[in-house]
Amino acid sequence: ALHALSTSRAEQQKLIVDRHNALRRGVKPTASNMMKMEWCPPAAVNAQNWANQCTLRHSPPNLRRTNVQCGENLFMSSAPFSWSDVLQAWYNEEKNFEYGTGAKPKGAMVGHYTQLIWYNSYKVGCGVSYCPIGPYKYFYVCQYCPAGNNPMQIAMPYRSGPRCADCPGHCDKGLCTNPCKYQDLLGNCRNLKTLFGCSHSMVKKQCPASCKCTTQII
Known part of the structure; x- marks a missing residue:
């Protein structure tokens, strides 16, 4: 078995x-x-x-x-x-x-x-x-x-909306095929990127997904 x-x-x-x-x-x-x-x-x-x-x-x-x-x-x-x-x-x-x-x-x-x-x-x-x-x-x-x-x-394990709306051109029957290969090390990277930009050394180091994945799903 x-x-x-x-x-x-x-x-x-x-x-x-x-x-x-x-x-x-x-x-x-x-x-x-x-x-x-x-x-x-x-x-x-x-x-x-x-x-x-x-x-x-x-x-x-x-x-x-x-x-x-x-x-x-x-x-x-x-x-x-x-x-x-x-x-x-x-x-x-x-x-x-x-x-x-x-x-x-x-x-x-x-x-x-x-x-x-x-x-x-x-x-x-x-x-x-x-x-x-x-x-x-x-x-x-x-x-x-x-x-x-x-x-x-946890209450929103995905974004609700039309299937693949966040990944136009990268869709296989309702699933997105453009993953981000990086992972942010902090939870507030979106804010940090807006405030300081990705040329800031701390943001660049701690937020590789937010900085490098501009068109992929993070």
Whole structure:
């Protein structure tokens, strides 16, 4: 069972990416800036290494880095589930989520859903491990880069509007194909860029995405 689910298999990688993209295309309200996902080998290595630890807990942030910081979804089960079922379980938290409000009722679990459909988390890598000790035998881990679930923005995991409105000319069936390859190190880069400009050394250093990605989705 485990071998069939192994993310070293190209068909499992494709299934995981295609399923994510299908779920991301279908969000309601529609998204104007939803990035098309692709497989990320370094994130998959990190996810598999963590799955192999069988901790059934989140990995520390330092084990969740590629060239950027990544987010993480976990799933545990006593029997093997297909990757489609695992992703669907995360997506099903949508029933606890209202766009613009967030978790509804307050405190309900929505973080797996919001990370799965986070607009600029455009790279995914996953792994699964068999953990014989304890009630949960199967431990699934997906890492998402760059990380989603910014607490300031959790109620709006993407911008609502006509599909691909933010990426004209870079659209594949409702998903944007022009990712920014950089990540801002500060949360207020948009303001800093306006105030000081990108020739300012601090802004240039701390805000590479805002400074270098003028036409891409940040």
